[in-house]
Amino acid sequence: MAGKQALGENSVPAGAWRKFHKVTPLADAGSFWLALIVGGFYIALQWVEDAFNDIGLYIELITPFWLAVGAGILLGVTLIFLGIGTIMWRYKSYAIVPSGIHYRNGVFIKQYQHVRWDRIQSVEIEQKLFARIFGFGAVKIDAAGFNEDPVELGLLRRDECERLRQEILTGLADARAGKDITARDESQVSVVTPADEHQIYQLPTKRLIGSTVLTGHAWFAFAGLILAAVWQFVFGSGFSIGFLIIIIGSVVNSIQYVSRSYGTTLFVAETGLKSRHGLTKLVTRSLPPTRIHAVSIKQPLLWRRFDWWQIRVTVAGESISDAVENGNIGALVPCANREEVMRILATIFPTLGTDNDALLMHELLYRRGENHYVRTPPKRARWIDPIAATVGGYYANVDVFAIRRGRFWRQVQLIFQDHTQSVAISQGPLQRILGLSSLNVHLLAGPCDGVVKNFAVDDMGQLLREQNQLTKQARAVEVSESIDEWKTRLGLTVQTRERTRGE
Template identity: 40%
Template sequence: MSSRHSRSSQATQLGASVPQQAWRKFHKVTPLSQGGVIWVVLAIVIFNIVMQMFEAGFGDALREIRRITITHLFIGLGALVALTAVVVFFSWIAWRYQSFAIVESGVHKRSGVIFKDHQHMRWDRIQTVEIEQKLFGRIFGFASVKVETAGTEPAMQLGLLTMEDAGNVRREILNGLANARAGIPIGAARGQHVTPEHVSPDQAATQAVYAAAQPAEQPGWQGAGPSPAGQAAPQIPVFDPDDLERDRQIFSLSTGRLIAASMLKVGFIFSVLSLAAIIALAIILDEGGFLFLILAFVSVLWAWAQSLFSEYGTKIFLSANGLRIRSGLTSLITRSIPPQRLHGVVIEQPMLWRRADWWKLDAVLAGEVDLDSDAQAGQARHVVPVGTRSEIVDVLWTMLPSAGTDNDAALLRDALDGTGTGKYFLSAPRRARWFDPITWKSRGVCLTPNVAVFRTGRFRRRVVIVWQDHTQSLRVSQGPIQRRFNLGAIKLDLVRTGVEAAQKNMEIADVERMMWVENNLTAQAREVGISESIEQWRKRVGV
């Protein structure tokens, strides 16, 4: 109790440092969105009850359904409406005590009726500022602004806001962040345009990006001001986050390709064939329970559809803060991957995608293990869910400045298609086939001054590219049977990522030599600095 009281008093003191007139309220529909959660929970509960009823037998389910009268339905509906009203009422009380502020010290958010909570992000800690739209927001034109830091602090959610206000808040924070980096007062970010004489030449391009995103004559985040003619500018509702941006699009995923690629996954095909075999067996044996089988098929279909919903409409843009990736059907997520956060990339090609030459590209990001679930980590990692070879290569070179060879394109071709030892890759010896008879020839390691590349997979190709200045340590291991064949494994350790960069069943002499070479390359890369700063990245990609 004392610790909670201490946090509450600290929040009160921190909030007192923000001028009272700087605090802003969220939109009034915020409590209503909280009430909608009750209906979502109810749908999940009903689905689980129905599944249990049908598992016990279809006849038992019919007897239970017949017991339900119209009176029971009205009582249940009334209780649900009453519960929703209670949730909305308490959410409204909480909403009255929620506000945020954008001031010289950073972005602030306060909440709490009895126990106060104050969240503060300094300008030098802010890393990404994104717009998120859940299903409710997509339907009615609302969104929240998500502010993330470079560390492990929890993200700050500012919402709900109208799409127009959310876009204005995001631009205001980005403008303030640019001014903080340029040494300009943060107040210039609020309704003031930064003039060129206040900006150094190497910062002018950064300021121009944010100035171009500002609407003409915009005094603040509340809306546009009067037009030069003195008449109020027409207010056009904003329902699409891209309407608020002027970033250059470099990739767009079509719905047809997404569906086809999802159906060409081994897991989906195996699930469908297994379900068809069960149905055929039930027909042959004249067994009942077809309704349960239908529900099982719906479960399989839903698991498949969830990946479609999260990857639907994926678009990639070049923005001032890095790659901006937008995806989602029922829940639209817009996120940025700044170059400083990249530790590497992973390129994969499932077996059934080989004929169409489709690939997927994931980012190796710091802090993936700090996310709440594997689904969140996967969504944060995905860059291109499915793309052609040329699309993957184009996006890859916006993430990787150089592989550090005389012919980076040839290195990439060898990584995607090559087998055995060649100019760039050192592969496993022939005796490794006793441990790995199918993929031993496709295994390979390539070490350059800029990157370490690990290649594996004969039918399902997987290529891991790690920036040399992000490797933390190197491990060599050898099992008792491997020792008899003079084979060993090598593994690179990265900082808090969910991706493994390793290779096994390599010649032990090669592994020991690679360990010595990699230690030297890592030390040189850290001294030189392989990773790009945001300013270097903007200059290279032309934003």
């Protein structure tokens, strides 16, 4: 047992361990009460359904004595949970030291996690609903190669979360720059002031609601209602469970989308792009530009009249589950107009590698057919894809690989050439008959698949050879910017102030 209690003592100096806020045991007891209320509500519903005829008899059994007994039991259980939470809080601590971030907890079953500086991928602040109301939060740290859940440091007060996040990001920047990382006093950490964060995007609530109504999920629910009405009128057999599933699933997805995207705001700061979003759970996320490998810009059919676009990014170090979640629900920018899209792209890409980047983006977003920059498939590709073949196309240079596709649901993919992992050609049976093939630019998991469809075999072979040369050259010249180069290009300066714990 003595050996288990000493977890981390060999790698963490004495006195470096820090405690979480004292309200943590109370929050654990509150979680118990929340679960109890939800469970009690469900049981009450079942009880009313099963014993509605005998409800008067059960009401008569509710006397002051039994109410007092029930309240006493609940109070006793609450105190037990509060005591258990207090004991667990005493054994829960974390440390920020030159070797990385250390976290330990557990009384009988010990848990110890160590994240090295070179493995940290993202640092986020999360505030769930009740924590947000009372001004608390947690710092979530994602690490490359972690098979477990991210390390979550909380509960802490909101200002402590900001201070801790800044401390971790500063240590991470020092580690990437090859500087020595020194232990810092948590009460004297330099924190970037809000004035140093330049807002480049904010999602209006009206646009969020309007774009949600015009997405596929909302129209699936609407279609389900129409089909249910037709079913009732034609067959007269009541509401089909299949239609109900369609409606409920679409409504739930729309609610999740609105809750996650509400109030999305994007800043440029010293640490990179910083986003803040969420209704019931406020998430603050820092995204260094070096971790962005590709950008996807999409426009659903019904958004075209308003010229709205959605921006998603492929991020290095993001787990497959996070990539799937971000691909289905979340987005860096849920809904932006053309001006906002161009402004955000200008913060991510130093250049698109042409003498007229604005013309290239115009061709990618709005044009179809052969253009000045974008190459399109041959006419025989329409036998396989009669609708989208006139829209599909690509453009490649040493800086980016751009893909355009989608007749009704437009999509543009912009890929950093130095982040391309490999290139391959594929050919299906119908493509073989027509002498066509597709090129696959292999990337990390994310919203960009890097597929160029239905071009002549000779053209794809030539593009394959060109891509191998372009990606090799891009890595040699380091197309992607470092964080220092990125800050210099955007004119960001380090302006900090000292904050103390009592501030």
